[in-house]
Amino acid sequence: MxxxxxxxxxxxxxxxxxxxxxxxxxxxxxxxxxxxxxxxxxxxxxxxxxxxxxxxxxxxxxxxxxxxxxxxxxxxxxxxxxxxxxxxxxxxxxxxxxxxxxxxxxxxxxxxxxxxxxxxxxxxxxxxxxxxxxxxxxxxxxxxxxxxxxxxxxxxxxxxxxxxRETRDPGATGIDFWGAGSFTAMLVALIFGIMLGPDRGWGDTLVVALLAGAAILLISFITIENLQKRPMLDLSLFRYARFVSVQALPVAVAYSFIVPFILLPVRFIRIEGMSEMQVGMMLLPLSLPIATIPFIAANIARWIPSGILAGLGLILAGAGVLLLALVPVGSAPTAFILPLAMIGAGAALPWGLMDDLAISVVPTERAGMATGIFGTMRVAGETVAIALVGALMAFFVTGGFDMKSAELPAGFANVVASGGLDEAALLAPSIARAAAAEAYGAAFRNTMLVCAAITFTAALIALVTLRVRKPKPVEEAVMLEIGA
CATH class of the missing domain: 1.20.1250.20 (MFS general substrate transporter like domains)
Structure with a gap:
């Protein structure tokens, strides 16, 4: 999977x-x-x-x-x-x-x-x-x-x-189709609005309608869930301030780890000219820590509060994103190793701690619902992050040329942001390939700087609001046994 x-x-x-x-x-x-x-x-x-x-x-x-x-x-x-x-x-x-x-x-x-x-x-x-x-x-x-x-x-x-073995919830009374439908429609409208914005303009009627519709659907979803006797998502959990703070962790992981994971293959293949096999090797410093560090973090959390560990990890990941932003187009492959290793190791610390933190900051009887809400917010946040970063890349590409966005061919900014330098040359023959590559490099740098800022902000939230550790039985911290 x-x-x-x-x-x-x-x-x-x-x-x-x-x-x-x-x-x-x-x-x-x-x-x-x-x-x-x-x-x-x-x-x-x-x-x-x-x-x-x-x-x-x-x-x-x-x-x-x-x-x-x-x-x-x-x-x-x-x-x-x-x-x-x-x-x-x-x-x-x-x-x-x-x-x-x-x-x-x-x-x-x-x-x-x-x-x-x-x-x-x-x-x-x-x-x-x-x-x-x-x-x-x-x-x-x-x-x-x-x-x-x-x-x-x-x-x-x-x-x-x-x-x-077949199991089900004996207390299930039906499917909250209105809640599910409004949530799904809200997310679809939001993503389409964000993705169409750079090409059509943020003042375009369709873009405005999609983003306004997403806001209306969000309000509808909240209203529907508050009226349900057995809501799909019990939004009352957001009354717990520390539960709200925990939501910053997957946001940070999305912008520090998931976003580079999606953007870098495009850069490596289309801009740097690497093969798919080389890309797989290049991404190992980023991805390999996810397979090992969460187990170590789970055991260290027996002595150091999970919130502190997660915050320190995000600081490391944010620093790695900053270094990644400073790697110019055309650099040697070795220039990526340290930034990607820092991002991977830093993101791996909260990766294995987030779910337990989401449960630990609410009453025990609300743990199941807290897990469901956190999982939904995590996946939805990653989806929105990917769309937002795509829009940011296109926005910064446009800013890299000495002309207004209306003077660029339709779709040009998105094409360059996607690494399509050959396609960009067909759309705008007057713009040199080197200039398009330079605009891509500047857009990538600026986008990574934004991602680093988001990551550092989330780290600060974790360190300030999630310092206190909830005592738990020692036998629960046995993650290393799984790795063994």
């Missing part, structure tokens, strides 16, 4: 070359999946509680397997985009049902170990996903990446699903 998150970012340039895809469609290979995943994971959990975790896990795994196979057989980028969105929905259903099934099956320290083992799997997948993707694409082509995930889905269906 993690390969479907990390691999397509590496595969996008190869897909574009093979299918002659327009850059405006290629961005949806990642964005479409994240949007569909982020907007339906909350509904997936509700469906699993209502109709059975095993049943929904099986349905999601089947959908994920079929869509993975179909993406590998796709004839054009538009079909890839649509199938990736369906794959995101299937992944949301699989993950939400799977985590709910594990949480129901185990209790106490056993649940901690089981959920930690799931986190281990995801960490390993994220750590080695780019390398695996680069190797597959470089040797067998981009389609092999999706065939590999389809094969993994078949193995899960054959070997894993039959061993699951």
């Amino acid at each position: 993690p390969l479907s998150f990390t691999g397509p970012a590496v595969a996008t340039p190869a897909i574009g070359r093979d299918l002659n895809g327009d850059l405006s469609l290629l961005v949806w290979i990642v964005n479409g999946f994240m949007l569909a995943f982020g907007s339906t994971i909350m509904l997936g959990g509700a469906l699993a509680d209502q109709f059975g975790r095993k049943r929904m896990f099986r349905l999601g795994a089947i959908g994920f397997t079929v869509t993975s196979l179909a993406v590998g057989l796709s004839p054009n980028v538009l079909i890839v985009d649509l199938l990736r969105a369906l794959q995101g929905i299937a992944a949301a259903l699989t993950i939400s049902a799977g985590f709910a099934a594990v949480a129901q099956e185990y209790e106490g320290p056993a649940r901690t170990r089981a959920l930690g083992l799931l986190g281990t799997g995801f960490g390993i997948g994220i750590a080695f996903g780019p390398l695996i993707a680069g190797a597959l694409i470089g040797t067998l082509g981009w389609r092999s990446l999706f065939f590999a995930t389809a094969l993994a889905g078949v193995i899960i269906l054959v070997a894993g699903v039959p061993r699951m």
Whole structure:
């Protein structure tokens, strides 16, 4: 499953070359999946509680397997985009049902170990996903990446699903379709508004309508949830100040870790001229710490408050993002090693602590709902971050030329922001390729500076508001046993 998150970012340039895809469609290979995943994971959990975790896990795994196979057989980028969105929905259903099934099956320290083992799997997948993707694409082509995930889905269906026990929430009274619908529509409107803004202009009627509609839908969602006897998201938890503060952690991880993870493959391949295999190697300093450091952090948290550890990690990650911003286009590959290692190590500290922090700052009886809200906010925040950073890149590209945005060809800023220097030359022959590359480099630098500022702000929030450690039994801190 993690390969479907990390691999397509590496595969996008190869897909574009093979299918002659327009850059405006290629961005949806990642964005479409994240949007569909982020907007339906909350509904997936509700469906699993209502109709059975095993049943929904099986349905999601089947959908994920079929869509993975179909993406590998796709004839054009538009079909890839649509199938990736369906794959995101299937992944949301699989993950939400799977985590709910594990949480129901185990209790106490056993649940901690089981959920930690799931986190281990995801960490390993994220750590080695780019390398695996680069190797597959470089040797067998981009389609092999999706065939590999389809094969993994078949193995899960054959070997894993039959061993699951069916469970459901006996207190489930139905699906909050109004809440789920308003939340999904809000996120879709917001993402589309952000992504269309740079090209059409922020004063464009459609862009304004989408952003205003997102605000109205957010208010509607809050109203709907407050009126529900059994809300999908109990928003009363936001009355706990420290629970609100915890939400800053996934925001920081999104801008310090997820954003570079998405942007760097484009830069490495389209701007720096690297191969997919080289990209997989280049991303190892960024991704490898996720597979190891969270276990260490979980044990250190027995003596040092998790909030302090998370804040210190974000300071390290923010410093790494600052250094990354200072690496100019055309630099030697070794110039990226230290910044990426700092980002990876820094983001890995809160990575394994965030979920427990979200639970520890609310009453014990609200832990389940706190987990659901935090997970939803985390995924939705990553989706919004990717869209916002794309818009920021386009904005800074426009500012890199001595002309008004209205004088640039339509779509030019987005094309350069996506690393499409050849396409940019076709759109604006009067603009030299070197000038476009320079504008991309400046946009990347400025965008990383914004991401660093967000990360440092979140670190400050964590250090100030999450200093106090909630005492817990020693036996819960056994994460190293999982790694062993």
